[in-house]
Amino acid sequence: MRVSTCATARLCPLLICLYVAQRSCGTLSQTSPIKTLRNLNQSQSQNQTGNPEQEKDQHNRPKRGWIWNQFYVLEEHIGPEPQHVGKLHSNSDKGDGSVHYLLSGEGAGTIFIINEVTGDIHATKSLDREKKSHYVLHAQAIDHLTNRAVEPESEFIIKVQDVNDNAPKFPDGPFKASVPEMADIGTSVFQITATDADDPTYGNSARIVYSILQGQPYFSVDPKTGIIRTGLANMDRESREFYSIIIQAKDMAGQVGGLSGSTTINITLTDVNDNPPRFPQKNYQLYVPESAQVGKAVGKIKANDEDFGINAEMTYSVLSLKMTLDYEKKKAYTLQIEGVNTHLDSRFSHLGPFKDTTTLKIIIGDVDEAPVFSMDYYILDVYENAPIGTEVGTVTAQDPDSTKSAVRYAIDKNGHVDQNFNIDVSSGLITTKHILDREDVAWHNITVMATEVDNPSLVTYVPVTVQVLDVNDNMPYIATDSDIIVCESSRVGQVIQIVRATDKDDFANGRFSFSLPGDLPVNPNFTLKDNEDNSASIMSRRRGFSQAEQEVYQLAVEVGDGGEPLLSSTSTLTLRVCPCQRGGRARVCQAQAFLSSAGLSTGALVAILLCIIILLAIVVLFVTLRSKKTKKEPLIISEEDVRENVVTYDDEGGGEEDTEAFDITALRNPSAVGEMKLRRDVLFQAWEAGAAVGASCVSLALADEDINEIIKQRVAVADRDTRGPPYDSLQTYAYEGHGSPTGSISSLDLPAAQSEFDSSDLDEWGPEVHTLARLFRESESKQSQ
Numbered sequence: 001m002r003v004s005t006c007a008t009a010r011l012c013p014l015l016i017c018l019y020v021a022q023r024s025c026g027t028l029s030q031t032s033p034i035k036t037l038r039n040l041n042q043s044q045s046q047n048q049t050g051n052p053e054q055e056k057d058q059h060n061r062p063k064r065g066w067i068w069n070q071f072y073v074l075e076e077h078i079g080p081e082p083q084h085v086g087k088l089h090s091n092s093d094k095g096d097g098s099v100h101y102l103l104s105g106e107g108a109g110t111i112f113i114i115n116e117v118t119g120d121i122h123a124t125k126s127l128d129r130e131k132k133s134h135y136v137l138h139a140q141a142i143d144h145l146t147n148r149a150v151e152p153e154s155e156f157i158i159k160v161q162d163v164n165d166n167a168p169k170f171p172d173g174p175f176k177a178s179v180p181e182m183a184d185i186g187t188s189v190f191q192i193t194a195t196d197a198d199d200p201t202y203g204n205s206a207r208i209v210y211s212i213l214q215g216q217p218y219f220s221v222d223p224k225t226g227i228i229r230t231g232l233a234n235m236d237r238e239s240r241e242f243y244s245i246i247i248q249a250k251d252m253a254g255q256v257g258g259l260s261g262s263t264t265i266n267i268t269l270t271d272v273n274d275n276p277p278r279f280p281q282k283n284y285q286l287y288v289p290e291s292a293q294v295g296k297a298v299g300k301i302k303a304n305d306e307d308f309g310i311n312a313e314m315t316y317s318v319l320s321l322k323m324t325l326d327y328e329k330k331k332a333y334t335l336q337i338e339g340v341n342t343h344l345d346s347r348f349s350h351l352g353p354f355k356d357t358t359t360l361k362i363i364i365g366d367v368d369e370a371p372v373f374s375m376d377y378y379i380l381d382v383y384e385n386a387p388i389g390t391e392v393g394t395v396t397a398q399d400p401d402s403t404k405s406a407v408r409y410a411i412d413k414n415g416h417v418d419q420n421f422n423i424d425v426s427s428g429l430i431t432t433k434h435i436l437d438r439e440d441v442a443w444h445n446i447t448v449m450a451t452e453v454d455n456p457s458l459v460t461y462v463p464v465t466v467q468v469l470d471v472n473d474n475m476p477y478i479a480t481d482s483d484i485i486v487c488e489s490s491r492v493g494q495v496i497q498i499v500r501a502t503d504k505d506d507f508a509n510g511r512f513s514f515s516l517p518g519d520l521p522v523n524p525n526f527t528l529k530d531n532e533d534n535s536a537s538i539m540s541r542r543r544g545f546s547q548a549e550q551e552v553y554q555l556a557v558e559v560g561d562g563g564e565p566l567l568s569s570t571s572t573l574t575l576r577v578c579p580c581q582r583g584g585r586a587r588v589c590q591a592q593a594f595l596s597s598a599g600l601s602t603g604a605l606v607a608i609l610l611c612i613i614i615l616l617a618i619v620v621l622f623v624t625l626r627s628k629k630t631k632k633e634p635l636i637i638s639e640e641d642v643r644e645n646v647v648t649y650d651d652e653g654g655g656e657e658d659t660e661a662f663d664i665t666a667l668r669n670p671s672a673v674g675e676m677k678l679r680r681d682v683l684f685q686a687w688e689a690g691a692a693v694g695a696s697c698v699s700l701a702l703a704d705e706d707i708n709e710i711i712k713q714r715v716a717v718a719d720r721d722t723r724g725p726p727y728d729s730l731q732t733y734a735y736e737g738h739g740s741p742t743g744s745i746s747s748l749d750l751p752a753a754q755s756e757f758d759s760s761d762l763d764e765w766g767p768e769v770h771t772l773a774r775l776f777r778e779s780e781s782k783q784s785q
Contacts, residue, residue: 072159075129085112085158088119090141092150100144105137105155112137112158121158129160130197162199164259168208168249170194173263181237181269182348183230189219189267192226194249209254213262215245223254228265237269238306273311274348277303277339279358284337289365290327303339303356313342318360326400327366335360370458371397371407371450378448380430381467384438392421392466395428397450405452412447412461421446421466430464438468439504470506472563477502478571487580488547490540496526496575500535501559513560517570526555526575538573547577 077083093099103114103121112135114121135158141151170192177190198205210226212219220231228247245265252258279301286299297319305312318335340355373395380393399405409428411421420434421444428448436444444466451459479502486496501512514536516528525545529537538555553575560568 071156072161073123073127074161074163075127076163076165077123077126082113082122082124085121085123088114088121088139088141090119090151092141093119098144099141099150102140102142103137104140106135108137111135127160129162129199130166132160133199134159162202162205164198164203164205164252164257166197166205166251167259168194168196168251168261170249170261170263173265175263175265176268177228177265178268178270179230180272182234182272182274185230185233187230189228189230190265192221192228192247192263192265194226194261194263196251198251204252204255204258206251207253208249208251211248211250211254213246213248215243215265218243219245219267221247228267235269236274237271238275241269243267243269271307271309271311272348273307273341273343273345273354274351275306275311276352276354277305277312277314277341277356279303279337279339279356282358284358284360285363286360287363287365288325289367290325291367291369292325294322294324298362299360301337301358301360303358305341310343311341311345314339314355315342325364327364331364333362333364335362368452368455368458369400370460371452372400373397373450373460373462375462377462378464379467380464381469382432382436383469384436384471385473386432386436388432388434390432392430392432393464394430395423395448395450395462395464397428397460397462399452403454405454407450408453410449410451412449418444418446420444423448430466436468438470438506439474442468444468472505472561472565472567474504475567475569476512476559476561477569478557478559478573480571480573483552483574483576484538485580486540486545486553486575486577488545488577489580490543490545492540492543494540496538496540498531498535498537499557499573501561503561505561505563511562513562515558515560517556517558520556523555525553528555528557538575545577547579551577553577 071086073083073085088101088103090099090101097117100116101114101119102116103109103112108114111125111127112121112123136155137158138153138155140149140153142149175190175192179187179189192210194208194210196206196208200206209223210221211223212221212228217231218235219228221228226247226249228245243266245267246262247265248260248262250258250260280303284301288298292298299319301316301319303314303316305314317338319337336357337360338355338357344354374397375395378393378395382390382392395409397407397409399407408425409423410425411418411423420432420436421430422433423430428450430446430448446464446466447461448464449459449461451457478499480499484497490496499514501514503512511532512534514528514530516523523541525541527539527541529539531537536557555573555575556570557573558568558570560566
C-alpha cells in the first residue's frame with residue numbers, strides 16, 4: 001500500500017489504537033489492520049481532486065504502506081530473553097535487505113529495540129504498568145542504499161498490559177468505630193474501603209471482595225461495599241465494651257490465586273441509659289448532734305448506676321437539715337431517700353422504673369448548748385442629754401438544756417467598742433455610761449454576749465442597736481454661703497431672695513418662724529415676709545439702688561423653732577447691690593465695685609477708654625514699623641576688611657522714617673501731649689509708664705511747658721535709644737506757641753446737653769446699656785446738685 005500524504009500518516013496512530021483496543025476486548029474483526037489502512041487510503045485517494053494526469057499517475061504507481069501485527073506488552077516479564085513486542089513491515093520491503101527500520105520515541109534504544117532488517121521490536125526490561133501504562137514511539141522505513149525514507153514516519157503506542165501484581169491495601173488503618181449498646185441486628189457501624197493499584201479496567205486484578213477474619217458472630221461485613229454491621233442484638237456495654245475485628249480485602253473477585261490485605265477495626269460500645277440506680281442498702285442509720293448547723297450536710301448516701309456519664313446522673317430528695325434539731329423535743333427521725341435518673345430513654349422503659357428508694361433513720365445526739373437570746377436582735381432607745389446611768393433596755397437569754405444553767409451578760413469588746421453603755425452581768429440591763437448627743441451620733445451599735453456559768457466556753461452573741469432620741473437643744477439659724485444680690489433696678493415690694501432656716505435638731509420639733517428684731521429701728525430699705533412654709537422672703541421697700549452710692553447693706557433676721565422649749569436666734573444677712581440682667585440674673589460685681597470705689601466721674605471713665613484706644617493704636621503702629629525695618633538691607637554687604645572696599649550708599653539719614661516717629665503737633669501745642677504718638681523704637685518705655693500716661697489721659701490737659709525743655713527731653717531719649725539706626729538724622733521742630741486761635745476741638749470740654757428721655761427707661765433695654773443708664777443717672781444727680 002502506498003502512503004503518499006501526511007494526512008494518511010496521521011491516521012496511522014488512530015488505526016493502531018483501534019486495532020489494539022479491538023484485540024484487548026476480544027472483538028477483533030476479520031479485516032486486518034493492513035487491509036483497513038489500505039481501504040482508508042483508497043477512499044481518501046478517490047475523494048481527492050486535482051490534475052487528471054496526476055490521478056492517473058497515482059493509480060499506476062505501486063502502493064505502499066505500513067504493516068504491523070502487535071502493539072502491547074505484558075508487565076513484570078522475567079524471562080531470560082527479551083520479550084517480543086511486535087513487528088513493523090512495509091509493502092516496499094521485498095526481503096532483500098534494502099529497507100531498514102528505525103525506532104524513536106519513549107524508551108527507544110533503552111527499553112525497546114528494533115531489528116533494522118526484519119522490523120521486530122523487543123522489550124529489554126521488565127515493565128511496571130503502575131509506574132507507566134503506555135509508551136509513544138515513532139517508526140520510520142528508509143532505503144538502505146539511498147538513505148531516503150520509503151515510508152513517512154508513523155506514530156504508534158505500545159500499551160503495557162496489566163497483571164495481578166498488587167495486593168489490596170488499607171492506607172488509613174487501623175480504624176476506630178463505635179456503636180450504641182443494645183443496637184438492633186444489622187445496625188451500620190463503619191464502612192471500610194481498600195485500594196488496589198492494578199488496572200480496574202482489565203480482568204479481575206482490581207476487583208476486591210471483603211470478608212471478616214475475626215469478630216464473628218458479633219459483627220459482619222458486606223463483601224462488596226465493605227459496610228460493617230452488628231451481628232447480634234442487645235450487646236451490653238456493661239458486659240463487654242470493646243471489640244477488635246479483622247477485615248480482609250482480596251482481589252481477583254476472591255478467586256484462588258488472588259492477592260489479599262487486611263486491617264483491624266476497634267469498635268467501642270457506647271453507653272445508653274439501660275440500667276436503673278440501685279442503693280447498696282435498703283436501710284441506713286445516721287447519728288446527728290443537735291448542734292448541727294441548719295443547711296449543712298449531715299451525711300451522704302449514694303446510689304450506684306452501672307451506666308456512666310449523663311446516663312448515671314440522678315437526683316436525691318431529703319438530704320440536708322432544714323431546721324434546727326432539738327434533742328429535748330425529738331430524739332429520732334425516719335426518712336425515705338429516693339434516687340431517680342435524670343436522663344431517661346423511652347426505648348428502655350420496659351426494663352423497669354429508673355429509680356430506687358432506701359430508709360434512713362437519724363438519731364439525734366444530745367449536746368451542751370450555748371444560751372439562747374429571746375430575740376435575734378434588739379432595738380432600744382434613749383433621749384439625748386439623759387443623765388449617766390439612765391436605763392436603756394434589757395436583753396434576756398436562757399440555757400436551752402434541761403439543766404437550765406445560769407447566764408451571765410457582757411458587752412463584747414472585740415473590734416470596735418462603744419464605751420457609752422454598761423450592762424448588768426446578771427439581769428442584762430443596759431444603762432448609759434456617758435451623756436449622749438444626738439447631733440453627734442444618732443445610732444449606737446453594740447454586741448452583747450451571754451455565757452453559761454457552768455460552762456463559760458459556750459457563748460452566744462446578739463446585736464443591740466440604741467437610738468438616741470432628739471430634744472430641742474439647738475437654736476435655728478439661716479445658713480448663707482454668699483452675699484444676697486440686690487439689683488439696682490429693684491422695685492418696691494419686689495422679692496429679693498427667699499431664705500430658709502437650718503436646725504441641727506430633729507425637724508419634728510416644729511416649723512420655723514421668721515421676723516425682724518423688734519428692738520431695732522425699722523429698716524428703710526428692706527422688709528421680711530414669713531411664708532409660713534419654713535421659709536421667708538426678703539423684699540425691697542424702695543425703688544432703685546445705686547452701687548456707687550452704697551454697695552453693701554445689712555439685714556438682721558430673727559428665726560425661731562417650734563420645739564419645747566422654744567429656741568430662737570438672730571442671723572445678720574449681707575446684701576450686695578449689683579447691676580442685673582433682665583430677669584434678675586446678677587452680673588459680675590467685682591469690676592463694677594472697683595470702679596465705683598475709685599470715685600471716678602463719667603468724664604474720667606470716657607477718658608480712660610480713650611487712652612486705651614490710643615495705646616492699642618500705638619501697638620499697631622509699632623508692629624507695622626518693625627516689619628518695615630526688618631526688610632532694610634545692610635549697609636555693608638561684604639564681610640571682608642572694610643579698608644579694602646569702598647562702600648557707596650544713598651542713605652540721607654533717617655529720612656521720612658525718623659520724621660514720622662514724632663508728632664509735630666505735640667510741639668506746637670503742649671496741652672495735647674497726651675494724644676501724641678510714641679516712637680516705635682521706644683514703645684517699651686510707654687508700657688512702663690502706662691500708669692503715668694493713663695493719669696495724663698484722664699486729666700486730658702497738661703501744664704504748659706517751655707519748648708526748649710521739650711526738645712531737651714527728646715534729645716535725651718534719642719541718645720539713650722540703642723536700637724535706633726546708626727546714621728544721623730536731622731529733625732526740625734516748630735512751636736506755634738500758647739494760646740492758639742484754633743483752640744481745642746475736644747467734645748469733653750463742651751457743656752452737657754439736656755437729655756430728653758428718662759434714664760430709668762434704659763433698664764428695660766437689656767444688659768448692654770445698664771452701665772450707660774447708671775452713668776446718666778449719676779450725671780443727672782450731679783447736675784441737680
